[in-house]
Amino acid sequence: MAVDEGIRDEVLAAYTAYLAAFRVNDVRAIDRLIQYPLAYIGAGKTTLVDTFPAEPAALKAAKQWHDTRDFTYEVVCVSADKAHLILRQATRVRADGSPIETVSAFYALTRTPSGWKIFAVSDITIPA
Numbered sequence: 310m311a312v313d314e315g316i317r318d319e320v321l322a323a324y325t326a327y328l329a330a331f332r333v334n335d336v337r338a339i340d341r342l343i344q345y346p347l348a349y350i351g352a353g354k355t356t357l358v359d360t361f362p363a364e365p366a367a368l369k370a371a372k373q374w375h376d377t378r379d380f381t382y383e384v385v386c387v388s389a390d391k392a393h394l395i396l397r398q399a400t401r402v403r404a405d406g407s408p409i410e411t412v413s414a415f416y417a418l419t420r421t422p423s424g425w426k427i428f429a430v431s432d433i434t435i436p437a
Contacts, residue, residue, distance in 0.1 A: 326338070349431075378400050380396065383395055
């Protein structure tokens with residue numbers, strides 16, 4: 310399936326901005342990249358939320374999570390107003406570089422007047 314390269318690049322720019330904001334706990338920047346209500350698909354249920362469902366700083370503290378490395382992600386399909394992006398995997402690590410968990414996620418994005426925004430996410434974490 311061919312992916313429109315211009316749209317793909319726009320979607321990737323939005324996603325990399327989201328990753329950067331998440332990694333530094335910039336919840337305001339995250340909120341600018343989300344189209345609320347956000348559909349969060351968890352274990353066995355889907356929830357619509359009006360605020361981001363996690364605080365990155367709290368997650369980092371709880372897991373001793375220092376950084377994330379080895380990102381593998383791809384825009385798998387786009388239309389003029391919708392895109393699917395898969396984070397195939399990334400590894401969350403402690404300050405000493407030891408792995409905590411592997412994470413994988415699916416993101417659905419929509420084009421809005423202010424740019425591409427995430428409106429649905431499903432994630433899986435697997436302990437190291």
